[in-house]
Amino acid sequence: MKLEFTEKNYNSFVLQNLNRQRKRKEYWDMALSVDHHVFFAHRNVLAAVSPLVRSLISSNDMKTTDELFITIDSSYLSPVTVDQLLDYFYSGKVVISEQNVEELLRGAQYFNTPRLRVHCNNFLIKSIRHANCLRYLFLAELFELKEVSDLAYSGIRDNFHYWASPEGSMHFMRCPPVIFGRLLRDENLHVLNEDQALSTLINWVYFRKEEREKYFKKFFNYINLNAVSNKTLVFASNKLVGMENTSSHAALIENVLMDRKQERPCSLLVYQRKGALLDSVVILGGQKAHGQFNDGVFAYIIQENLWMKLSDMPYRAAALSATSAGRYIYISGGTTEQISGLKTAWRYDMDDNSWTKLPDLPIGLVFHTMVTCGGTVYSVGGSIAPRRYVSNIYRYDERKEVWCLAGKMSIPMDGTAVITKGQHPLRAQPPAECGNQSAESEGQQDDHLSASLAQQLPLGCVPCYMLHWRQQGVCMWGYHHCQRCPNKGLHHQSKCLLAGPKDRRVEDPGSPTRGTGLSCLLSSQATLQDSSKDLNNILSGRISKCTIIHNLMREREEDGLLFPS
Structure with a gap:
């Protein structure tokens, strides 16, 4: 055996x-x-x-x-x-x-x-x-890792406006010539505008002037001078004085400046590269005046004062929430004809104009607030039923593809305004009750920020959402009056409330279609594919810096935020 x-x-x-x-x-x-x-x-x-x-x-x-x-x-x-x-x-x-x-x-x-x-x-x-x-x-x-190289290059290209900013330039100035030239040559480079591309080139050369001056002539050819403002052209001309063999480049700059004096002024937007970013307001979902739920995604191009349709959401809903992270917009929750609190979550790729289904939220939510902090997506507060508020703060784990409980607010609430600044903790601003505009927050409290916000709010009005602190100003879109408000005739009006420099103010775009329970994003740090037929590709794929407003309300047809059908 x-x-x-x-x-x-x-x-x-x-x-x-x-x-x-x-x-x-x-x-x-x-x-x-x-x-x-x-x-x-x-x-x-x-x-x-x-x-x-x-x-x-x-x-x-x-x-x-x-x-x-x-x-x-x-x-x-x-x-x-x-x-x-x-x-x-x-x-x-x-x-x-x-x-x-x-x-x-x-x-x-x-x-x-x-x-x-x-x-x-x-x-x-x-x-x-x-x-x-x-x-x-x-x-x-x-080490010749092609897949990593492609992903990393896309990450730098799509966030070039960050790497060229004072915050990111400390590391980016060490970028080797072969990579820097490839980026500057890329028509899809996500710069704020061509001014930023030219300024970054000059700063990069001056960072190691002796060894990089020889690259300036080649890289200068990648800049479209017609898209650069007069102020930056003058700055560049002065900087060229300190470089050798740049007389021809200075002459090109002078020619552009002289031509502008002789010709009728025109917008620099038409000369920008394809990947240049635009400031825009993005609106998602909502409920139309006759009660039908909406799935449209629209963008208002601030510089051009026009609307364009971007996409349709995978589902129709109001009282949903959204946030952006890089090239993506994340949406979740909301209410429909059948379900008052949805768990569903989706991600919209603004470059590819495509939607991806994400894992469901742990609970169905309406009037919650989504926000991006340090590159991570959070969902803050919300309601699971009328007057049943939650204090949960959920974090989306990209690697594990799951929503995790990240913490809780000190009090349950919905319609919360959440402020982020860099890598700092989240700051939550509860909606103001009628005659009470005190601010309570989880974590650190910015007294100056809260006070500035309260001064902008009409007495007894609930802010729909606070947009991000940008160039010393807060921009908000819409508010509604509560039931006890003395100004009952103005119930649920949507207004554009603004603080900060006048030249950054967003005016009412004025398209005559009304809605309620919208979710709205201001600018997005990523690009959006143009689906409008009348823009001649000028605006194709360019929208910058995104935060959220949502839960806009409407009572009468003549009131409410105006947005395209």
Whole structure:
């Protein structure tokens, strides 16, 4: 009789014991030396996973009694990384982080281990985000990781307005010429305008003037001077005085300035590159005057004073909420004819003009507030039924694709205005009751901001939403009066309330269709594909900087926010 028995996980058992022997320096026949640190190993194990070790053994005709010594430059691989690599060779397990991924890629390159390279590549793809895409692009170009390179480049291109701003330029000024030139040449580059592209080029050259001055002539040709304002052209002309061989470029600038003096002034918008951003107001969903729920997504182009239709939402609803993060608009919740509190959530890709279904919210919500903070999407407060308010704050985890409970407000409420500033905590502003406009918030309180808002509100009016703090001004669109308001004749009027410089004010666009329960975004830091027939592609794919207003109310047909049908 014969019976066969198989040990479970025997391969792991053997490798674990060999790894223990390595750490105890038992039966070793090779060693790796890094900066006075010596790591002992078994050449049979390393030869099985590394073609480098295998070739060293075969090319040197080593005998079984010979010992193999490898010296590694500490500037290329640190002792910590070599120790981690040996653990990976023996166990097949590796912990990758943003801090060690570059050295692990070097190790994979040095020992010629393609599987480790694949792990690093997958880590970079899954962990890429707004703040690290520039560094990831450097790594992708260095180690020839095409998929990572494409994702990282898109991240920089689509957020160029951030990298060129004072906040992001500290790191971006170190961008190598090959990447900087590729970006500046890209017609889809998301700049605020061509002024920003020219200013960034000059600042980039002056950051390392001696070594970068030679690139100016080539990169200057990527700038459309007809799209640059007179002020920036004069600034650029003055800067060229400090550079060599730039007389021809200065002459081009002078020609543009002279032509503008002789010709009738025209809008610079028509000369902007395709990816240049526009300030716009985006309206989603709502309920029409006759009660029908709406699924339209419209944008009001502030600079051109016109409306354009962008898309249709996957569902018709009012009292929903929305926020933007990069190229995406996130929407969730709302009410329909059948359901008073929806759990559904969707993401709209403004570049591709496409919708993606997201996991449902944990509970059905109306009059909640979605907001983006630090690149993460949150849902704050809301109602699950009339006068049944919630205090929950949910966070959407992109990696796990799930909504998580991030915290709770001190009091349950809906119609909450949420303010974000950079990476700071969320600040919640409850709707004002009739005759009571006190501000309560979760976390840090900005007294000046709350006071400035209260001064702009009509007495006893509930703000529909507060837009972001921009150029020392708060811009709000719409409010409604509560039942106890003394001005009953003005119930549910939608108005444009503004604070800040006059030249940044958004006036009533005036298209004669009315609605209620809308969700509205002001500008979006991403692009939107033009679906209008009459704009001649001038506005195609360009809308910038987005925050939210929502829950606009209407009682009489002659009142309410005006928006296109």
